[in-house]
Amino acid sequence: YNYNQNWEYKFQINGDCFYADLNSTIVAELEAAYRWRSAQYFITQRPWLDLYGVRVSPVAAFGSVSNKPFLDPALIHRALPDELLHEIFVRMSPYHLGRASCVCRKWRYTIRNPVFWRNACLKAWQLFGVVDNFKILHSKYEGSWRKMWLLRPRLRMMAFM
């Protein structure tokens, strides 16, 4: 009973007057607590066992109610991987991109890619030069090319139509 000795020692520091009556009441309570505490040392902790027997069903695709695999009806989405969709959008003008982003969520998030807006900005303000455009980007538009495209005044060139 190593703990008992520790306990007595502790209370001896605190003061003799409390020693006798506290020892008798508290020790009985602490004995149970001490067992739990020391139990840590010989019960290996396996937190992953908490998941044992719990059935985790896979998360259904966004927007679907059933567990069936989500099948996009659009051929272009099924046939072309995202990077090829990106390749197609790279070849479109910013005005067409703005319109295309209204088509569906997938297109909208693909078109949020700053690459498109960087290309658009560098082309629209190419007279400023790349370095100056980068400086303006960071000083005025918080590093967002899309913001720059939307907010910076520009002449609309027919080449962009």
Added chain:
Amino acid sequence: MASSSSSSLSRVVVKSSDNNLFVVNKKVASQSQLLKQCIDNMEEKGTNDVILIPLSNVTSNILTLVLEYCEKHADFADDDNNNQELKQWDHEFLKKFDYATLNSLTMAADYMVTKSLLNLCCQFIADSIKDLTVQQIRQIFDIKNDFTPQEEADIKNENAWAFR
């Protein structure tokens, strides 16, 4: 090409995913970077056998089209790339296909690393999207409108500059 003269054979065999064999001239095959790499690697090893290249991702009807394109462009490879006749041919070539074929062709071009064909296909699809309204794009490409009405109104508003 210096490397092809050292090798005994001027043709390679390409196998499509449905196990059809295509005998292809090396000059035509080298339009695709994938095939060119395979041929170069084999020749470095100094093989005298017929080189067989299996393409597990390309079906034979798509491979036929890719090879048709490669053949045409191999003929013009020595001229400069901005040949008007070639451009005309490219356009006519793509115009015949429906979207399913065009998508598969794009995939095949990407897989076989035929840069000019990939570029051509993507440009063609991009051009066909350009002149359409949002409604028409959804109709033609069979894309479901997955925005809520509120979201759609917001997005239309956010992108109003593009419709002017």
